[in-house]
Amino acid sequence: MRLDGFGLFVEDMGRMIRFYRDVLGFEIKEDEDTSNVFLVKDGTLFLLYGRSDFEKMTSRRYEYIKGLNGHSEIALYVDTFEEVDERFKEVVQKGAQPILEPTTEPWGQRTCYVADPEGNLIEIGSFNKPFER
Numbered sequence: 001m002r003l004d005g006f007g008l009f010v011e012d013m014g015r016m017i018r019f020y021r022d023v024l025g026f027e028i029k030e031d032e033d034t035s036n037v038f039l040v041k042d043g044t045l046f047l048l049y050g051r052s053d054f055e056k057m058t059s060r061r062y063e064y065i066k067g068l069n070g071h072s073e074i075a076l077y078v079d080t081f082e083e084v085d086e087r088f089k090e091v092v093q094k095g096a097q098p099i100l101e102p103t104t105e106p107w108g109q110r111t112c113y114v115a116d117p118e119g120n121l122i123e124i125g126s127f128n129k130p131f132e133r
Helices: 012-025 053-060 079-092
Strands: 005-010 036-041 044-050 073-077 097-104 111-117 121-126
Touching: 005 012, 005 053, 012 036, 012 044, 044 053, 079 097, 079 111, 079 121
Parallel strands: 005 044, 073 121
Antiparallel strands: 036 044, 097 111, 111 121
C-alpha cells in the first residue's frame, strides 16, 4: 500500500472548501456542492468528506469535536523563517484563527499554528532551508 492522501470529515463543506482554496491555496478538483471533495496541495491529495453523507454511506453515527481540537494537525512547509511570519500574517488576515504566533523552537524550527473554520490545527513551519523529501 502507498499513501494516496488524507482527509477531514466536515460539517460545512462550502465554508471549508473556501478556506482551504482561498486562504491556504489548495487546488479544488470538483464543484463546491459535492459531498466528497478532492483538493491538491503540492501534489498531495487532500479530501473533505461531508459528515452526514459519510454516516449515510457507512450506516453509522460518529462523535465529532466542536471548537479547537488537538487530535491531529496539517503541516505546511515554507523555505525560510521570514516566510513563516509572512504566511502567518497573510492567512490570519484572510480568516484563519491564530493559535500560536511565529516562534523559533529550541530544535531550530520556526513554527506557528492557525485553525480552520471547524477547529482543525494547521502548522506553518520552516527549518530555514528548502524542503527535502
